[in-house]
Amino acid sequence: MTQTQNRVLDEIARMFTNAAGAAQGVRQEVETVIRSQAERLIADLDMVPREEFEVVRDMAALAREENDALKARIEALEATVAALSAPKAKSSARAAAKPEASAED
Structure with a gap:
């Protein structure tokens, strides 16, 4: 039974690790989109x-x-x-x- 719990915990840990990596990727994508939108807005304002x-x-x-x-x-x-x-x-x-x-x- 210990092996089952370890596998379950290992799978949960792996899922959290994957989720954290995905969240990091999403964060970088959002930052890129926001930065490009801000640059476009500034360019449109002729600043x-x-x-x-x-x-x-x-x-x-x-x-x-x-x-x-x-x-x-x-x-x-x-x-x-x-x-x-x-x-x-x-x-x-x-x-x-x-x-x-x-x-x-």
Whole structure:
């Protein structure tokens, strides 16, 4: 009778081992299907890879810095032009005011 019980237990152990192997295979299949579906969904959404996003972000930051530098340079040039134009405007105003003063005399 011990042999019968051992055979039954051996068969049960073998069935559990086979079931565990089958469950592992099913788990791997489910993971593969989920991964492929997620990749397809991401591809359909036209999402950019992380590397491309970081490159574009760095380019935008560099462009922003260049724009700020150019803005400061333009403001400095405008200030220089305004400073150079101010004496001419004063002399033009004086010249325009002199004939009027002469006409009143």
